[in-house]
Amino acid sequence: MADRRFDAFVLFAEMRTGSNYLEDSLNALPDLTCHGEVYNPTFLGHHNKFELFGYDMDRREADPLGLLRAMIEKTEGLPGFRLFHDHDDRVVDGILPDPRIAKVILTRNPLDSYVSRKIATATGQWRLTDAKNRKSAKVVFDAAEFAELMDRLAGFQDRLRRGLQVTGQTAFHVRYEDINDPEVLNGLAMFLGSIGRVEGASKKLKRQNPGELADKVENYDEMIAALRDVDRFGLTASADAEVPRGASVPNLVAHPSAGLLFIPLKGSPEQAVLDWMGDIGGVGRDALLRRMSQKELRQWMKDHPGYRSFTVLRHPVKRAYNSFCRFILPDDRPAYEDPRKVMRQRYKLPIPAKTPGPDWTEAEQKAAFLAYLEFLKPNLDGQTSVRVDTAWATQSAILQGMAQVLTPHALIDEEEMATALPDLARAVGVSDVPALRDEVIPTPVPLDRIYDGKIEKAAIDAYRRDYLTLGFPRWNKR
Numbered sequence: 001m002a003d004r005r006f007d008a009f010v011l012f013a014e015m016r017t018g019s020n021y022l023e024d025s026l027n028a029l030p031d032l033t034c035h036g037e038v039y040n041p042t043f044l045g046h047h048n049k050f051e052l053f054g055y056d057m058d059r060r061e062a063d064p065l066g067l068l069r070a071m072i073e074k075t076e077g078l079p080g081f082r083l084f085h086d087h088d089d090r091v092v093d094g095i096l097p098d099p100r101i102a103k104v105i106l107t108r109n110p111l112d113s114y115v116s117r118k119i120a121t122a123t124g125q126w127r128l129t130d131a132k133n134r135k136s137a138k139v140v141f142d143a144a145e146f147a148e149l150m151d152r153l154a155g156f157q158d159r160l161r162r163g164l165q166v167t168g169q170t171a172f173h174v175r176y177e178d179i180n181d182p183e184v185l186n187g188l189a190m191f192l193g194s195i196g197r198v199e200g201a202s203k204k205l206k207r208q209n210p211g212e213l214a215d216k217v218e219n220y221d222e223m224i225a226a227l228r229d230v231d232r233f234g235l236t237a238s239a240d241a242e243v244p245r246g247a248s249v250p251n252l253v254a255h256p257s258a259g260l261l262f263i264p265l266k267g268s269p270e271q272a273v274l275d276w277m278g279d280i281g282g283v284g285r286d287a288l289l290r291r292m293s294q295k296e297l298r299q300w301m302k303d304h305p306g307y308r309s310f311t312v313l314r315h316p317v318k319r320a321y322n323s324f325c326r327f328i329l330p331d332d333r334p335a336y337e338d339p340r341k342v343m344r345q346r347y348k349l350p351i352p353a354k355t356p357g358p359d360w361t362e363a364e365q366k367a368a369f370l371a372y373l374e375f376l377k378p379n380l381d382g383q384t385s386v387r388v389d390t391a392w393a394t395q396s397a398i399l400q401g402m403a404q405v406l407t408p409h410a411l412i413d414e415e416e417m418a419t420a421l422p423d424l425a426r427a428v429g430v431s432d433v434p435a436l437r438d439e440v441i442p443t444p445v446p447l448d449r450i451y452d453g454k455i456e457k458a459a460i461d462a463y464r465r466d467y468l469t470l471g472f473p474r475w476n477k478r
Contacts, residue, residue, distance in 0.1 A: 005193045007072050009034075009080035009102035010095055012160060012171075014153065016116035017108040018179045019082050025185055029196035031077035032189070038071070038081040039064065039088040045081075065094045078192060080104075085156035096163035102192055103169065105160065108176035110153055111227075111468060114146055115139060115216050138218045143226035177381070212460065214474075224471050248390075249405055254289040254300050257281055259307035259428040261300075263408055265398055266390040267323045268314040269417070272439035276421060279434035294405065308424050310410040312417050313395055316463035317455070317475040318447060323391040324372045325443040330355040339386045347375050347384070365443075366450035373458035380462060396469045411470070451475065 011034065013019035023034040035052065036045040044052050044060060053070040060067050068091070071079045080102075083091065095101040118139035164171055172191045178184040186197045214220045253262040258280050264270040278285035289300065301307060314322070327336045328343065331354050343349040350368050352360075376392060378384050390398060399408070412420040422433040441447070456474060460467055 004078065006078060006102040007100040008068065009078060009104060009192055011080060011082045011104045011106060012084075013082055013106040014084050014108075014113060016113040016120065017106050018176045019106055022106060022174065022179045023082060025179065025198060026080070026188070028198055029189055029194045031194050031196060032080065032192060033075050033077055034080040034082065035071060035075075036082060037084070037087070038067065039083060039091050041087070064088050064091050068095070078194070080192075085152055092159070096160070097167045099167065099169055103160075103164065103171035104174060104188065104192075105171045106174045106176070106179070109464070110150060111146070111213070112176070114149060115141070115213060119216060138216060141217050141219055141223035141226070143223075146226075175381075212457070221473070224468075224473065227468055227471060248401070249294050249297055250291045252290075252292060252297065252406075253277065254292065254297075254304075255280060256283060256287055256289055258425065258430050259304035260425065260430075261307055261309040261406075263309060263311040263399070263402055263406075265311055265313070265319075265395050267319040267326075267392065268312050268395070269414055269439040270312070272437055273312055273417070273421070276434060276436050280425060280430055281432075297405075304428075306428060308410060308428055309406055309408045310412055310421075310424055311399065311408050312412045312414055312421075313470060313472075314414045315472055315475050316395075316466045317451070317459045318414075318441070319395070320373060320376065320392060320459060320463070321369060321443070321447045322441045323389075324369055325441055327389075327391050328372060329368070329443075336389075336391075339389065342386050343372070343375060347371075347386075349375060362445050362449060365445045366452075366455075369450060370455055370458055373455065373462050376462040377458075380465075394463060394465045396465045 009032075011019060011022065013022075023036065026032050026034050036049075037043070038045055038052065039060070044050050044055070044057060050057055053067065053074050055063075055067045055070065071081070096103075119137050122137040122139055160171070163169075172188055174184065174188065182198050182200050189197060213223075217223055251264055253264060253274065254260070255277055260277060260280070262270075262273055262277060264273070274285055274288065277288055289296075292300065327333050328340055328349075329351060331337070331340065333340075340351075344351055344353070349371050350364070356364070375384070379386055379392075380388060380394060382388070399411075402408075410420070410424060412424075418436050421436065425433045459475075466472060
C-alpha cells in the first residue's frame with residue numbers, strides 16, 4: 001500500500017525471548033508477514049533454509065540491504081524480520097536511522113532467557129508444539145558466562161536506545177509476559193498499520209520451561225550469591241522493568257554529630273533504626289536531620305569526612321506483609337484510602353470496607369495477603385491504575401533511584417543489623433553504642449502462621465527483581 005506508514009518492520013529480540021511465538025501471532029494477521037531470522041549467520045529466515053527472495057547465503061553476505069529491498073518489493077503486505085544482537089551489524093546500521101522501518105523491541109528477564117537457552121542446548125529442543133513432547137533438564141549457572149552475556153545485551157540495548165533517540169523515533173516495546181495478551185498484540189497491529197486484529201495469541205507453540213528457576217538450576221544458591229556481584233541494579237532494567245524512581249534526598253536521615261547517614265526503605269525496620277540513631281549520644285529522634293536539600297546534604301557530607309551511609313533491607317515476603325498489615329488492611333490511613341478502595345473494589349482484594357474486627361479469621365488473613373501479593377506483580381509492572389507506593393515498591397528500584405545522588409556504603413540485612421549497625425557506628429567513632437529495639441509488624445496473625453508455598457510463589461513472582469538483584473534467599477519463617 002502506497003499510503004502505509006512503514007515499508008517494513010524489524011523485531012529486535014534475543015534467543016529465548018519468545019520471538020518465535022510473537023512471530024506466529026503476527027503472521028496470523030492478513031497483511032503482515034514476518035520472515036524469521038533473515039540475517040541469522042547460519043541460516044536464512046528459518047532453520048535449514050538458505051534461500052529467500054533470490055538471495056542465497058553468499059549473495060546476502062555481499063549485499064545484506066539488497067535482501068531487505070527485495071523483501072519489501074516481493075512481500076504482499078508489510079514484511080518483517082527478527083534481528084538479534086549477534087546478527088549482521090551492517091543491517092542494524094542501515095535500518096536503525098530509517099523511520100520507514102518500524103521498530104519492535106521484545107524483552108525478557110535476561111536470567112530467564114539464559115537458563116532457557118541452557119536447557120534448550122542441553123535437550124536439543126528449541127521449539128515445542130505439543131506439551132507431551134516437552135524435554136526438561138537441570139542446568140549449571142556459569143557466573144562469568146552470564147556476566148559476559150549481560151554486557152553484550154546491555155551494549156546492544158544502549159545502541160538501539162540512542163539510535164532511536166537521536167533520530168526522533170519511537171519503538172513499540174513488548175515484554176515476554178505480554179506476548180500472550182491479545183490486547184497488546186492488537187496494539188502492536190495498530191502501530192504497524194495492520195487492518196487485522198487477533199482474538200488470541202498463537203496456539204501453535206507451547207512454553208518449554210515453565211516453573212521456578214530453583215527447579216531448573218542445579219547450583220541455584222550459588223547463582224543467587226553470584227548475582228549479587230553482577231550488574232546489581234541493571235539485571236532487570238530493560239523495557240519490562242519497574243517504573244524508575246527518582247532520588248528522594250529529603251527522605252535521608254543524618255545524625256547531627258556522628259557520621260551516620262540512613263537511607264530509609266519504607267516497609268523495612270526504619271522505625272527501629274531511627275530510634276537507635278536517636279539514642280546515639282542521647283540526641284533523640286527529633287534532633288536527627290531530615291528533609292535536607294541536596295545542598296544541605298552535600299554540606300553535611302563535607303562536615304563529616306569518613307561518614308558511612310547505609311540502609312537496612314527486609315526480606316520481600318516480610319516487607320510485603322508489613323505494608324499489607326500497616327497500610328492496606330486497616331482503613332485509618334488517609335494516604336492509602338484510595339489505593340485500598342481500588343484494590344478492594346476493582347481488583348477484588350478480599351478485605352472488608354472497614355478495618356477487620358475480632359471475628360476476622362486466620363484463613364481470611366491468609367487469603368487476603370495472597371491476593372495482595374498477586375496484585376503486586378501487575379502493579380509493580382505498571383499494569384494497574386494504583387500508584388507504585390514506596391511502601392511496596394521494590395527495594396532495588398528505590399536504591400537505584402537513590403543511586404543518582406548517593407550509593408550506600410552498606411546494605412545491611414535486617415537479620416544482621418543487631419551486629420552490623422554497632423560495627424558501623426564504631427567505624428565512625430561512636431564509643432557508646434546503644435542497643436537496638438525490636439520492631440514488630442502490627443498484626444494479630446504472625447506471618448509464619450499463614451506462610452505456605454502459594455504465598456512463596458506469589459512473593460517471588462512479584463518481587464523477582466529484589467530476589468535476584470539483592471540476593472534474597474527463600475524465606476524460612478525466621
